[in-house]
Structure formats: structure tokens, C-alpha cells
């Protein structure tokens with residue numbers, strides 16, 4: 001395996017992209033190739049257990065993390081039969097400081113016909129990005145929303161409209177600068193210096209791989225429940241967006257079981273993976289454990305109670321941070337659950353009950369290839385990072401769209417003039 005230089009690596013005029021997901025339970029590297037038409041194919045994956053190098057989205061042991069991550073990178077590179085180019089590497093970030101802030105950028109329409117041209121749109125969007133953030137906080141991604149004409153008319157596509165003032169509404173997803181730089185440093189320690197802006201918030205990545213046009217338009221809450229964090233993003237086509245991350249995930253369910261039933265954490269994780277993937281354990285009165293040779297039985301209803309409390313708590317905290325009262329009107333397409341949590345039946349059922357909405361498990365869309373792991377919701381995030389990288393591959397993009405209205409041709413013109421490609425969730 002070699003560590004690529006600054007050149008973009010091409011395979012028969014295809015571009016190779018590498019996605020890195022540094023999670024609490026697993027470090028995952030996905031290599032894919034993107035053709036000139038934007039079609040994306042997964043080539044290979046490398047994975048290592050995170051050990052205790054990462055906790056709740058924070059790096060605890062840098063050198064341990066780098067050893068493990070280097071191995072995952074090498075595996076992926078070897079299996080793909082290609083070098084990894086840091087100029088085409090992208091990575092997810094998470095952490096409790098993740099939040100979003102709405103901002104408006106305005107421009108006065110000065111031309112004689114008072115018509116909105118591409119220039120005005122570009123300027124309004126650029127102005128919407130001029131926001132002041134708390135100290136030690138950096139913008140991670142921008143989610144572009146609607147436009148407002150003359151202070152009172154919401155429009156999806158303002159091109160050609162007549163008026164005197166155009167405003168662009170954007171949401172800035174921001175987080176702690178040291179958190180972002182630590183992820184970048186970890187990848188750098190493995191020999192890959194990412195010099196472009198290659199970070200994407202984990203929930204946006206999972207949304208990118210799993211949500212379609214209708215989901216974004218009619219309202220969807222995406223929740224990625226991992227081992228140590230639950231990341232979430234709420235989209236609605238009428239211009240509403242919110243997101244965040246809480247330091248609670250499936251490991252807390254395992255820890256609760258340890259405390260409640262006096263079992264080791266590995267046994268609790270086994271229960272999760274062997275018994276909680278469906279509701280079938282409730283058909284039996286007991287879940288049997290072999291505890292160092294001594295058989296032990298735990299009442300199924302007790303497990304249901306302990307797990308149910310934690311699951312409910314996760315949803316309570318998410319809903320509280322999303323202003324619960326407004327949630328319902330934004331969930332036309334329900335809730336999509338990704339991450340290891342999506343494999344726990346009580347989480348999916350719990351979400352249905354809690355949000356009173358349809359709930360589905362995230363499935364990766366629009367990535368070809370034979371990698372069976374991409375059918376597992378634990379890999380929605382890394383798949384989304386790959387997609388994000390493919391869409392912004394001419395330099396790394398930091399934007400998403402929740403409104404579909406702006407013509408794609410126009411969008412690419414705007415982005416070309418910025419010298420970077422604005423990504424858009426295809427709607």
C-alpha cells in the first residue's frame with residue numbers, strides 16, 4: 001500500500017474516493033470509484049474494532065486509534081487494488097457540540113430589469129454563509145434551504161423572478177473545531193494529510209446514503225444510533241432543518257443490562273446481538289445465559305423493561321432537542337433509523353410508538369457493487385461519506401440541499417463559478 005501524493009487517482013478515467021468513519025465500536029474505510037456520469041461503485045472495505053480508542057465520538061487514545069485505522073486503510077487499499085489518495089478522502093465527524101444555525105444572506109437586485117440572475121443567487125447563497133459562530137466552533141456543512149423574494153415570498157427557484165431583494169436561507173451545521181481537527185489529525189497520523197475540507201456530520205452522511213427526494217420534501221427524521229452516540233437530522237422540504245448528536249447509544253443499553261442483571265458487558269452485547277434483533281425473545285419466559293459454566297436465566301420482561309427505558313430515553317432527548325411539539329408536522333415520511341441501533345427490534349418498534357410515525361431501517365441507495373456489508377445499517381454512514389465525496393470530488397463540498405427547485409444546470413453553473421461543486425441530494 002502506498003500513500004498517494006496530491007494527484008487524483010484515476011482508474012480508466014474513473015475517480016477513486018475513500019470514506020473514513022471513525023466510530024465508537026468500529027473504524028471503517030470504504031473505497032469506491034465514481035465514473036464521469038457520477039455513478040458510484042463500492043470497491044472494498046477495511047474495518048477494525050475501535051477498542052477503547054474512541055468513546056462517544058471523542059478520540060481517547062490517538063496512537064491506538066492510528067494503529068487500528070492504518071490497518072483498516074491498508075486492508076481496504078489492498079482489497080481495492082488501488083492506492084488511497086488523500087486529495088479524495090472524506091470523513092465523518094460527530095460529537096455533542098454538533099448543532100445547526102439558520103442564517104439568511106440577502107442581496108439587492110440592482111440590474112435594470114430587476115430580474116434575479118445567477119449572480120444574485122450566488123451572492124445571496126454566499127452571504128448566507130457569513131455567519132458568526134461561538135468561539136472554537138467551525139462550520140461543518142451547509143444545508144441550503146429556500147429563497148425569499150422581497151422579504152415575504154418563499155420561492156424554491158428564484159431565477160428569472162422580478163423583485164428588489166433576494167434572500168437565501170441556509171442552515172449551518174457546526175461543531176467543535178478541535179473535534180474536527182482531531183479526526184483529521186488521526187487520518188494524518190496514518191499517512192494521509194487531508195488538506196481540503198473533507199468532513200461531513202455523521203447524520204448528514206447517513207441521510208445522504210439512505211434518503212430520497214420524497215423523504216426530504218415531505219419530512220423525515222434520520223437517526224443514526226451507534227455504540228456511543230446517536231446522531232440525528234430532521235429535514236423538511238418547506239425549508240425546515242435541524243440536527244444534533246447525543247452521547248448515548250447502544251453501549252448504554254449494554255451497560256444498563258450489566259447493572260440490572262449483574263452480567264459482564266460482553267455478555268450484554270451478546271444478548272443484544274443474539275436475542276434483541278427480533279421480538280422473538282419475548283415469546284419465551286426467560287433468556288438463558290451460560291455464566292461461566294453456570295446456567296442463568298433472565299426474565300424476558302425484565303430485559304424488555306431495562307432496554308425499553310433506555311430506548312425511550314434516547315428518543316426523549318432527541319425529541320426535546322428538536323422541539324417536540326413541532327416534530328409531528330415535519331414527519332410526513334416518518335423516521336429512518338441507521339447504525340447498529342437499527343438492528344435492535346425494540347428500537348425500531350420504540351421509534352414507531354414514540355414518534356407516532358412510520359419507521360424504516362436505513363438502506364443504502366445508489367451505490368453499486370457487491371459489498372454485502374452495505375446492506376447492513378451500521379454502514380449507512382460510511383456509504384454516505386463516499387457519496388458525499390463523489391459529489392464534491394472536485395475539491396470537497398460542504399453543502400447540501402433540502403429544496404429541489406433549483407435547476408441542476410444552474411446549480412452546477414453556480415458551483416463552477418465558486419470553483420467547487422455544490423453537492424445536492426438528488427431530489
Ligand SMILES: Nc1ncnc2c1ncn2[C@@H]1O[C@H](COP(=O)(O)OP(=O)(O)OP(=O)(O)O)[C@@H](O)[C@H]1O
Pocket residue numbers: 022023024025026027056057225226227228229230249250251254269272273277338339340341343344377378
Ligand atoms: N447485529 C449487530 N451487530 C453489531 N452490532 C450490533 C448489532 N445489533 C446491535 N448492535 C449494536 O450496535 C452498536 C454498533 O453500532 P455502529 O456500528 O453503528 O456504531 P459506531 O458507528 O461504531 O459508533 P458511534 O456511531 O456511536 O460512534 C454496538 O453498540 C452494538 O451493541
Ligand SMILES: [Mg+2]
Pocket residue numbers: 023024202224226227339381
Ligand atoms: Mg456511527
